Amino acid sequence: MMVLPTISYWRAKRYYYNMVGSVCRSCGREFFPPVKVCPVCGSRDIEQKLMPQMGRLITYTITRQLGSSFKRFRPITFGLVELDNGVKVLGQLVDFMDEQLREGIRVRMVIRRLREDGEDGVIFYGYKFTPDEP
Numbered sequence: 001m002m003v004l005p006t007i008s009y010w011r012a013k014r015y016y017y018n019m020v021g022s023v024c025r026s027c028g029r030e031f032f033p034p035v036k037v038c039p040v041c042g043s044r045d046i047e048q049k050l051m052p053q054m055g056r057l058i059t060y061t062i063t064r065q066l067g068s069s070f071k072r073f074r075p076i077t078f079g080l081v082e083l084d085n086g087v088k089v090l091g092q093l094v095d096f097m098d099e100q101l102r103e104g105i106r107v108r109m110v111i112r113r114l115r116e117d118g119e120d121g122v123i124f125y126g127y128k129f130t131p132d133e134p
């Protein structure tokens with residue numbers, strides 16, 4: 001999950017919080033983040049579409065070197081997820097035991113706290129993924 005500066009975060013909030021992407025009405029391909037022009041067929045006939053909350057974990061990586069605002073979460077595991085509509089997104093993996101994590105497992109999107117912004121205490125939320133199997 002990309003962390004955005006405050007102003008653009010609020011502007012983009014509806015897209016990230018709800019995971020609103022877009023679909024091309026000409027070729028049917030779906031995109032996240034949303035696009036205005038289809039990169040596949042060049043059409044501008046695009047409409048917003050909610051992305052599916054389920055997908056498959058393609059691969060993952062454990063990150064131990066992160067900035068101070070992430071300290072409380074370290075180490076962090078990021079996964080590349082292919083949603084059920086074929087769109088690939090990068091997101092943090094949460095709420096799992098190490099033995100659950102395998103490439104190819106089903107995952108489900110959850111909304112979780114991303115970080116707090118300094119003393120103002122603005123709390124950022126965004127999508128993360130958790131295993132959806134025992």
Ligand SMILES: [Zn+2]
Nearest residue numbers: 024027038041
């Ligand atoms: Zn298209």
